[in-house]
Amino acid sequence: MRLEDLIEQNYHKLSENDLYIWEYIHRHPDECRSISIDQLSAACNISHTTILRFAKKLGLKGFSELKIVLKWQQPAGGGSFPQDTLERSVQDYRQTLEYMSSVELGDLFSLMDSAGKIYVYGSGSVQQLAARDLKQKFFTANKLLYVVEGEEEMRHLTDRIAENDLVFLISLSGDNAFVNQTAECIKHRGGVVASICRIQSNRLIYLSDINIPFFTHQIDLGTNIEYWPTNLLFMINEFLILRYLQYRSGHAG
Numbered sequence: 001m002r003l004e005d006l007i008e009q010n011y012h013k014l015s016e017n018d019l020y021i022w023e024y025i026h027r028h029p030d031e032c033r034s035i036s037i038d039q040l041s042a043a044c045n046i047s048h049t050t051i052l053r054f055a056k057k058l059g060l061k062g063f064s065e066l067k068i069v070l071k072w073q074q075p076a077g078g079g080s081f082p083q084d085t086l087e088r089s090v091q092d093y094r095q096t097l098e099y100m101s102s103v104e105l106g107d108l109f110s111l112m113d114s115a116g117k118i119y120v121y122g123s124g125s126v127q128q129l130a131a132r133d134l135k136q137k138f139f140t141a142n143k144l145l146y147v148v149e150g151e152e153e154m155r156h157l158t159d160r161i162a163e164n165d166l167v168f169l170i171s172l173s174g175d176n177a178f179v180n181q182t183a184e185c186i187k188h189r190g191g192v193v194a195s196i197c198r199i200q201s202n203r204l205i206y207l208s209d210i211n212i213p214f215f216t217h218q219i220d221l222g223t224n225i226e227y228w229p230t231n232l233l234f235m236i237n238e239f240l241i242l243r244y245l246q247y248r249s250g251h252a253g
Contacts, residue, residue: 006058013057019201033070037063092215100239109247115166121148122170123179130233137241163190174202183207
């Protein structure tokens with residue numbers, strides 16, 4: 001079992017402090033395989049008790065078992081393709097599917113129906129394609145979304161956001177500096193931020209009024225190129241329009 005899998009499975013139990021611990025471990029995996037609880041406590045400025053509670057929320061007996069899990073998943077080297085890649089990718093799709101079919105989205109759809117204007121911005125090429133796809137899907141339901149094309153256009157827009165406008169921000173990591181700065185500006189002007197990003201402790205989640213997470217993980221291709229499966233963004237779009245049509249049908253008349 002990988003620690004990433006335990007985080008995803010128990011994400012709903014984790015507090016802000018828990019996510020901070022996970023973020024530190026995620027960013028310093030080699031160091032944390034041999035770190036003591038005293039050292040981790042000092043590095044995170046968090047008590048021993050909080051670290052032990054974090055481990056138990058993941059279904060582990062304590063800090064020692066947490067260290068064992070970290071050592072088990074230590075890379076073996078050689079640049080070989082991880083044998084559990086396909087299984088983990090299927091799990092990502094399954095968990096995202098289960099989340100999108102069961103999560104309460106009434107607040108989001110209510111905000112969309114009452115919004116003055118709805119904008120969508122993607123932080124990268126795939127995210128921007130997902131933004132256009134979201135616009136197209138909601139157009140079939142007579143709901144108009146405006147896609148913001150590029151950072152410069154987004155900068156101009158943030159100066160014009162009204163209090164009842166809603167902005168979808170689509171990001172892979174949720175740690176994109178420009179996207180997070182944009183979210184802060186929108187909030188400052190009284191707008192509503194709805195974000196779509198991978199399930200991970202990140203700044204964008206905390207800046208969002210509503211966050212829709214998806215499950216994905218980086219795949220080691222044995223090169224220096226980062227590869228993240230991102231087709232889940234389009235699956236989220238499919239479920240957003242289907243759930244919106246279901247919501248609207250329940251509120252008809």
